[in-house]
Structure formats: structure tokens, C-alpha cells
Amino acid sequence: MSRWRYLxxxxxxxxxxxxxxxxxxxxxVRMGPIDxxxxxxxxxAGAAQRTRIEERLGLNQPLWEQYIDFMTDMLVPWxxxxxxxxVIQPGTDVTAxxxxxxxxxxxxxxxxxxxxxFVGIPLGFYAGLNSNSWGDYLASFGGIVWRxxxxxxxxxxxxxxLRLSDKFLFGFRWDTFIVEIDSLVGQPPLxxxxxxxxxxxxxxxxxxxxxxxxxxxxxxxxxxxPAAIVLxxxxxxxxxxxxxxxxxxxxxxxxxxxxxxxxLRSRVIVWKHVFRNALIPLVPVITNEAFVLIGGSVIxxxxxxxxxxxxxxxxxxxxxxxxxxxxxxxxFILVIVSINxxxxxxxxxxxxxxxxx
Amino acid sequence: MTxxxxxxxxxxxxxxxxxxxxxxxTHFPNGTTDVTNQLAEGYELSDDGLxxxxxxxxxxxxxxxxxMTADDFVYSxxxxxxxxxxxxxxxxxxxxxxxxxxxxxxDEGGVVPESLAVxxxxxxxLEITLETQAPSALEILSYDAFSVVPEGIVGDIExxxxxxxxxxxxxxxxxxxxxxxxxxxxxxxxxxxxxxxDYHGSVANVDAxxxxxxxxxxxxxxxxxxxxxxIFELPTAxxxxxxxxxxxxxxxxxxxxxxxxxNGETVDYVGAPQLSTYYxxxxxxxxxxxxxxxxxxxxxxxxxxxxxxxxxGQEAYTFTPSAxxxxxxxxxxxxxxxxxxxxxxxxxxxxxxxxxxxxxxxDDPYELTLTTYESxxxxxxxxxxxxxxxxxxxxxSLEQSPFATLIERGESGDLEFYSLGWTWSWPDLGYGLFGxxxxxxxTSRMPEETNGYYLDWHQAxxxxxxxxxxxxxRASSNSxxxxxxxxxxxxxxxxxxxxxxxxxxxxxxxxxxxxxYDHVDIEPFGAMGEYFQVYNxxxxxx
Numbered sequence: 027m028s029r030w031r032y033l034x035x036x037x038x039x040x041x042x043x044x045x046x047x048x049x050x051x052x053x054x055v056r057m058g059p060i061d062x063x064x065x066x067x068x069x070x071a072g073a074a075q076r077t078r079i080e081e082r083l084g085l086n087q088p089l090w091e092q093y094i095d096f097m098t099d100m101l102v103p104w105x106x107x108x109x110x111x112x113v114i115q116p117g118t119d120v121t122a123x124x125x126x127x128x129x130x131x132x133x134x135x136x137x138x139x140x141x142x143x144f145v146g147i148p149l150g151f152y153a154g155l156n157s158n159s160w161g162d163y164l165a166s167f168g169g170i171v172w173r174x175x176x177x178x179x180x181x182x183x184x185x186x187x188l189r190l191s192d193k194f195l196f197g198f199r200w201d202t203f204i205v206e207i208d209s210l211v212g213q214p215p216l217x218x219x220x221x222x223x224x225x226x227x228x229x230x231x232x233x234x235x236x237x238x239x240x241x242x243x244x245x246x247x248x249x250x251x252p253a254a255i256v257l258x259x260x261x262x263x264x265x266x267x268x269x270x271x272x273x274x275x276x277x278x279x280x281x282x283x284x285x286x287x288x289x290l291r292s293r294v295i296v297w298k299h300v301f302r303n304a305l306i307p308l309v310p311v312i313t314n315e316a317f318v319l320i321g322g323s324v325i326x327x328x329x330x331x332x333x334x335x336x337x338x339x340x341x342x343x344x345x346x347x348x349x350x351x352x353x354x355x356x357x358f359i360l361v362i363v364s365i366n367x368x369x370x371x372x373x374x375x376x377x378x379x380x381x382x383x
Numbered sequence: 384m385t386x387x388x389x390x391x392x393x394x395x396x397x398x399x400x401x402x403x404x405x406x407x408x409t410h411f412p413n414g415t416t417d418v419t420n421q422l423a424e425g426y427e428l429s430d431d432g433l434x435x436x437x438x439x440x441x442x443x444x445x446x447x448x449x450x451m452t453a454d455d456f457v458y459s460x461x462x463x464x465x466x467x468x469x470x471x472x473x474x475x476x477x478x479x480x481x482x483x484x485x486x487x488x489x490d491e492g493g494v495v496p497e498s499l500a501v502x503x504x505x506x507x508x509l510e511i512t513l514e515t516q517a518p519s520a521l522e523i524l525s526y527d528a529f530s531v532v533p534e535g536i537v538g539d540i541e542x543x544x545x546x547x548x549x550x551x552x553x554x555x556x557x558x559x560x561x562x563x564x565x566x567x568x569x570x571x572x573x574x575x576x577x578x579x580x581d582y583h584g585s586v587a588n589v590d591a592x593x594x595x596x597x598x599x600x601x602x603x604x605x606x607x608x609x610x611x612x613x614i615f616e617l618p619t620a621x622x623x624x625x626x627x628x629x630x631x632x633x634x635x636x637x638x639x640x641x642x643x644x645x646n647g648e649t650v651d652y653v654g655a656p657q658l659s660t661y662y663x664x665x666x667x668x669x670x671x672x673x674x675x676x677x678x679x680x681x682x683x684x685x686x687x688x689x690x691x692x693x694x695x696g697q698e699a700y701t702f703t704p705s706a707x708x709x710x711x712x713x714x715x716x717x718x719x720x721x722x723x724x725x726x727x728x729x730x731x732x733x734x735x736x737x738x739x740x741x742x743x744x745x746d747d748p749y750e751l752t753l754t755t756y757e758s759x760x761x762x763x764x765x766x767x768x769x770x771x772x773x774x775x776x777x778x779x780s781l782e783q784s785p786f787a788t789l790i791e792r793g794e795s796g797d798l799e800f801y802s803l804g805w806t807w808s809w810p811d812l813g814y815g816l817f818g819x820x821x822x823x824x825x826t827s828r829m830p831e832e833t834n835g836y837y838l839d840w841h842q843a844x845x846x847x848x849x850x851x852x853x854x855x856x857r858a859s860s861n862s863x864x865x866x867x868x869x870x871x872x873x874x875x876x877x878x879x880x881x882x883x884x885x886x887x888x889x890x891x892x893x894x895x896x897x898x899x900y901d902h903v904d905i906e907p908f909g910a911m912g913e914y915f916q917v918y919n920x921x922x923x924x925x
Contacts, residue, residue: 066470067393067470078467078492078493081467081491113385114385115384115385115386115553115554116386116391116468116470116553117386117391117468117549117553118550118553119550123570127570127571181601182601185601185602189605189645190645201609208611209595209606209609209611210606210609211597211605212597212606213569213572328598329599329601329602330602331602331605331606333571333572337571338571
């Protein structure tokens, strides 16, 4: 089977997974104990009020009809509609809510994946290549400590530390360092990049004018940094431990011995052979972490006042905002399924021995 | 925040922003308990007590430049009753607890379009006809759901096409008559309103009001301590009661300073007891009077509130909150000076005496179960009571039950000793005391015919029962708005009866506390809650 046929098969096989995922979502949210009408009305409302809201939301239809409607809205391309929020912001399009919450989470997720990759993996490689040295002990121990610190605790400590940075660091003030930010908490300013001009070629529009502000970008990065470090802390510990083990394993394998005997320079051995092979076990670790990018972490988002998708999902779920929760679930399922496909695909590139059967 | 449409929002966060932009006929200035006119100039009530004729303020402008007339009110009230976007329809039709304006209903219980008995007599006269008398009509009309919006702005009732979509109206283009107009709202991030220069009342001193929407305690604290907020709350974890230096005013509020805080600043402090009561109550036939009294003796509210919420609550001795006590705080203090049990200490000796007299001793104790809903506060309070009662002849065991189950068990008369809370929507004593009318506490007829607290007090054979019953009947037969004194006197008798029989032991009233940096000049808020306060009279001196 060729690589492309394999890919196509994986894509087709993911369709039943998505249908199943959506069905489970429907069952859990609609048949679970949370009642959106009560969440909207509060305890002071009367029965007539309930009936009217049920009618407006379509909750008076038989359940199977609601299910069919829901599935067609989600899956049939020409009637695709994510619907309107019921409880969180009644009547607002879910797409509008997504476009205001998603950028915050993506920005946080992006940095909390990137920082650990560029800190955790090099440290792990260093530790693996110099195993049982003091440097290795320090890096490994540090990794375990990072891994073990609970997010919510680390977040609160980091906030308190940065808030009082001039007391702890002899007058160093974090809030005015490099670029000034108003507050440690709250959303990062994401308007540092914008398209100012479009040129249309037939039906395709191409951006030609791009606005970019380095100061706002820096402020935005600085605003998200503490949260990204906290959210990435455990990922970093993970990556460090796994890459250390992977390097150790490869470096002690026979072919490395052979290469050494052959007189290959150790730089070439490490970069061309060890590095590539050691990456294989890291692929699933990193792709699984990519879920952070979309789901975020409710606790970290909330403590740093970022209130992104994770928080939105949590609020929607506890208040029975079905259109919101199901749309988010739909997106989460799509992302997870495609990341899984991507991961298997990457395997086949990194390690040709992985088969397609 | 959920929505900026006054008939759609049901949460205090949205209400806080809505009140800066929209105005109803009446309001509670600064959230105190005195209802006054807002867009109404005055009103007349017909002899049967059913028709209110409001004279409206002239020259009131909406943010879009149109002038407000009685037709705008008719449209706004019709939306409240008829629109599918309305989540407060029962405030205006179909419920005798609220306003109950006359209207016709279709088969499904919806209001027939244009049947609502609200009429514009002329541009500045509005006539409202009720189905049943409503002694609290003026208070009910102050709900933000009764705010005026320009006629025809959205087409969600029959006869109007609407100028803008409802989703725009509720999130980005609200139009009202208030001192501030809409600037921005980003979900779960921030909201801002700016000064409306053509406001009909006193034009705001500040340029804008900005809210940062922060869920987490730690983040709120950080934001406040950095000096980003002028007005803020403090999470209990960061609060120290010893830093408060405040005096009680004639409304029972604590006003003073708090600090120094972590950043070295000392800030202004207002703590106002709110219109809510959390209490313990008994099923009267299943718990003998001496046992109830013994528990009243050993309950030390001050210590409980200190241990439970770092002192952030107000001790409750009467069911009616002190903030709405007839005659104000002094009258309240006089009244509770006669509290028949011990006030701020656990009086184990008196408890032992009543129990011994009734034949309950350590060796032959009375066994009692306290059921609370899933709340750490009440469980902790229960443990405290159990410890105080140990060795006295009452053996208290504790159990927790989910809220819905607790209510169900209460209605079937299956709770011996339980905890619950009550919140007043407007300052009317009857709104809380109706549940103590002995006949109304009959759990065998709940929830269809009776809706009182789960006491079964009517089964007791004491003077207090008769006193409470006749006081309630006296209060409800004098429903004319003029007869407030007669009603209040009767309500106070009911409170005395509750004391005598110890059927209910109030524990605490919510205490709302706000902190203001020194440069903020603002009136203290009142018992209705800080979200009633409109910021047009605030000045900042930076």
C-alpha cells in the first residue's frame, strides 16, 4: 500500500469516529442531569416561562428529532451550522464566540508548546549525551521537580513572585521590564498583526499590506509568558525525561558503536543518526500535547485571567449550553483525529520501517 | 456577563452594566432600600388599588438622540411580556408575587399580542392596570427588566420589524437613557461604557466606566493590588478582618478604611449587610420545644462567622435582615437587645437547665439529625453545634443532602432540623415572613397549596402559634400601600413569635464588602447590593 492510499484510508476511517464522538456528546449533554432552562431562568421563574424557553430552544421536540437536526447541522456540508449559544450569551452565534475566545487560547497554547520543545528537548539531549555527570543529575532532577509541581500552585506562586518582583529581586520590576504591561493578568493584546490591504486576483484575495507592531508583539509575549511557562512546565519535564532516555538508548546501540569504529566524527553521529532516531518516541508525546493548543487548561487560563476556550467549554458544560459545548466538542474531536493522522504520517517519514498494514 | 438586553439578562454581572445604560421608572439610589422615582415624575393609584397612572419625566433622550415617550414604555413592557427573548416574563404577567399586569393569554400560556394592560394616555402619561393588588409595585418596577428601550428597536414582538438584529442589540448596540452609553464588550475579557453628554439627570463626572472580567480570586487580587482597578472586592484568602477600621452608620453599614495592604496602600472600605438570611429551622412536631431552645442557647453566631468566613458576615438574630428593619438600625438594635437566648456566647448552663427540666440528660439524650445541603459552611456550623451540645442531653448527628433532595424532603415534612437561606428581591418584610404563617408551614399540603418554610408549626399548641397566625392575617388584610405601619407592627410580632417557639434560628446575613482606592469619591452602597449603584456621581481625584 502506498503512503497516500494509507492516508486516504485513515481519513475515511475517521468519519465513524467523528459520528460516534458527536453522538456521545449529544447523549451526555442532552440526556445528562444538567438542565439549560433552569440555568437560564434561575429559581424565581414560573412554569409558563419554562415552556416558552423550551419552545424557543426547540427542547419540546422529540429527542430523536433533535438528534437528527443536530447531526445534519454538524455533518452535512450544505446545512452546516454551529448554532447559537443558549446560556452563556443567549442568541450569540457560536462562531462569534469562538472567534473571540480561540485566539487567546491559541496564543497561550502556541507558546506553552514551543517553550518546552526548545528547553526540554535540548536539556534532555544534553543529559543523555553526558549521562551520570553532574550536569545530567542537575537537569534530570530539575525536570522531575518541574514535572511534579502542580499547575495551580505554580501559577499562584509565579503571580505572587512577579507581583512583588521589586522586593524579591532588589528593585527589578517585572511590569516595566523591556515593555510595560498594565497587569499581570488578563488577555494578551493580539492586535500586533493585521492585514491592511487586499488585492483580488479573480476570486482569490491576496493580502499585500501587512501591519506589524514589534512593541505590541513583545507586550503580548510578555503577558502570556508566565502562563505559558506554567502550562508548559509539566510538558517540559516530560520531554526532558523522554528525550534523555531515548538518547541513552540510541547511543548505546550497536550501530553507533559501528559508526564510531568506522571513524565517523561524533558530531555527525549525534546529529545525523542519534538525533533522528531519538525523535521517534518524542513524536507522540509532542502531538498529544498539541491538545493543549486548543483545549488549553481551565485552571491556568482562569488564574491568569485569560478565559479562553477551555474556560468557555467548562462554563458551557456546567450550564448545559448544548450548542456551544457540542460545537467545541466537534472541533476538539476534529483536531484530535487529524493530529492522530498527522502523527502516524510523521512516523512513516521518520522511520520507514513503520508499515502501512 | 450574558446579555445587555434588559429583558434577557438574569445575572448580576450583566445587570451591573445594564444599570449604567438603562433606566426603569423607579430605582434604589446607590442600592439603598429607599425606592425613588427615576424616569417617573410621580404616580397616582386608583381607589381599587389596581390602576397605576405614572407621569413621566419630560425631555429624556435616548443615546440615539430620540426623545423618550410613554410609547417607548409600552413597547418595552410588551417586549418583557411577549418577546421570546424575554426571560423575565413572569415579572410582569401571570404571577401574583410580582406585578401581575392584566393581559389575555393564548392556549399555550403566551400573552396575546397587544392585550397587555399598559397604555400610553399621552406622551408623558403611562397607565398600568393590574390583575391583583401589588403593595410592592414601585419596588418591582425598579428591576432592570422594566427599563425603557426605544420603540421598535428590535422586531421580536408583533407589529415591529426592528431597526437592528436582536443579537446586535444584546451584545454591541444597546440603546437606553442612562448616564453612560455603550463602548465595548469582549466576552470574558472586559466591558466599557462612556459618558452620555445629553443625559437628563446629573451628567457623569468620569469619562468612562471600565470592567475587567476576571473569574479567579488570585487574578482579581493581582489586578486590584497592581492599582488597575479603582473599586474592587478582596477574596477571603487575602482578607484580614483586623485591617478593617470602620464605624457603623445609621443604615447598619460599616464605613471606614482597610489596610495597609500588600502594596502599602490603605483603601476606603464599605461593608453593607445584604437582604439575605441563612438559617437553621426545625420541624416543630418532631423536635420538642426545650430541645429547640437549648440549641438556641448554645449557638454562638459571632465565633461561627469568625471561623467560617473570617468575620465576613453579619450575625442574624431576626429572620428579617437588619438592613430593612422598620425604623432603621437603632430600632433593630433595641429589638434584638431582648433576644431571649444568649447572644454572643454559647450558654451551656441555660441549655442544660431547659433540657433537664424536660427530662433529657447526658445518659438519656434526645437524638436529633441536622440535614444541610452540600455546603462546607453549614456542615462546619453543625459540627460546632454538636460539640457545644455534647454532654447536655442532645445528641446531634449531621447529614448532607443535595439541594433538590433537601427541598423534596422538606416538602414531605421529613426534615427534623435543617439549614437553608432566603434572599429578598425587594425590601418588604412580608416577602420573607409569609413563610412563617403557621397555616402556610403545613408540609402535608406542599407544594401545591402552601409554600412556607418546612416547619409544620400549625400543629404546635402554643401562644406563639396563635400570635403569629393572627399577626400574619392582620398584615395581609391591610394591603393598602398607606398602611405600612400596621403591617410592620404585625411582622415584628411574628418575629417575636418565632423567637418564643425557637422554630427558626437565623445564623447570618450576607455582608458585601467593597474597597476603594483613596482617589475615588463615591457614596457608600446599600443593602440592595452594589450592582444597583450608578456611577454618574462618582469623581476621581488622581
